[in-house]
Amino acid sequence: MANLPRSIADDFDPAVMRLFDQYVHGDIDRRGFLQGAARFAAGGAGAAGLLAALTPQFAAAQQVAPDDKRLSARYVEFPSPQGYGTGRGYLVKPAAAKGPLPVALVVHENRGLNPHIEDIARRLALEGFIAFAPDALFPLGGYPGDEDAARTLFAKLEQPKSREDFIAAAKFLLSAEGGNGKLGVVGFCYGGAIANFLATRMSQVAAAAPFYGGAPAIEDVANIKGELLVVLAADDERVNAGWPAYEQALKSAGVRYTLLQPAGTQHGFNNDTTPRYDKAAAAEAWKQTIALFERTLRTQQSG
Numbered sequence: 001m002a003n004l005p006r007s008i009a010d011d012f013d014p015a016v017m018r019l020f021d022q023y024v025h026g027d028i029d030r031r032g033f034l035q036g037a038a039r040f041a042a043g044g045a046g047a048a049g050l051l052a053a054l055t056p057q058f059a060a061a062q063q064v065a066p067d068d069k070r071l072s073a074r075y076v077e078f079p080s081p082q083g084y085g086t087g088r089g090y091l092v093k094p095a096a097a098k099g100p101l102p103v104a105l106v107v108h109e110n111r112g113l114n115p116h117i118e119d120i121a122r123r124l125a126l127e128g129f130i131a132f133a134p135d136a137l138f139p140l141g142g143y144p145g146d147e148d149a150a151r152t153l154f155a156k157l158e159q160p161k162s163r164e165d166f167i168a169a170a171k172f173l174l175s176a177e178g179g180n181g182k183l184g185v186v187g188f189c190y191g192g193a194i195a196n197f198l199a200t201r202m203s204q205v206a207a208a209a210p211f212y213g214g215a216p217a218i219e220d221v222a223n224i225k226g227e228l229l230v231v232l233a234a235d236d237e238r239v240n241a242g243w244p245a246y247e248q249a250l251k252s253a254g255v256r257y258t259l260l261q262p263a264g265t266q267h268g269f270n271n272d273t274t275p276r277y278d279k280a281a282a283a284e285a286w287k288q289t290i291a292l293f294e295r296t297l298r299t300q301q302s303g
Helices: 014-024 030-040 043-054 115-126 147-154 159-174 190-201 218-223 243-253 279-297
Strands: 071-080 085-094 101-107 130-134 179-188 205-211 227-231 257-260
Touching: 014 030, 071 115, 071 159, 085 115, 085 159, 101 115, 101 159, 101 190, 101 279, 115 130, 115 179, 130 159, 159 179, 159 190, 179 190, 179 279, 190 205, 190 218, 205 279, 218 243, 227 243, 227 279, 243 257, 257 279
Parallel strands: 101 130, 101 179, 179 205, 205 227, 227 257
Antiparallel strands: 071 085, 085 130
């Protein structure tokens, strides 16, 4: 992961981090964050500086270049008749793949398919998976290149249609050339909730790693056929409030799951483009995600 220090979030007042979490998830707008943060900085200019420091730094955190010769990457469209009609995503394969490979759907946060999620897809492809990262914002013109604009666009999506788009994306990926028919899903925040949702809706999901994502409808948990790695932050009151009921439903349904909740972490700790990133916790979560996918998705080759 990127070489940001583990303690960087500790440089910010916890109240500022809570404001930022509210801002990221659309509970307050940019102006609301600046007004609230001004109490912890030297007025408006200081608050703007805080926001700039918390804004994702995509280039600094990039691990795999888009033109990495080890990979074959392109944008493709797919049909979604029950959703917005047509979806689009970023498909990445190992350039020198041998034999059928497992497939992994990568689901973004609530800003659409930004450079960080594309980088996650490339990281997965380097691990030997065919990775596909759909862009929920495609029906509205796609990720606009600006996080604030993306967040505003995201609020305009009709979520029932978007969820159907993700189902269609997973089906498209299952039929991708070179795939072995074994599907894993990893998602972050909003994407974590979608990973949970897909696990309840699609029996083909053999493994899912929802990172700090909202729980699915409890009555649907018994539909989960795959194995889960549930990744939660230690300090994430909004998401963690739903975990006890979700865990009880998983146990009642006999679903195989592992909880990973590293101490001292905040919501978004895997995202190495922001100060909430926790290097050690992110590395462990990635290690366990890859281990889950290897164990459940990799088809054993004979001979």
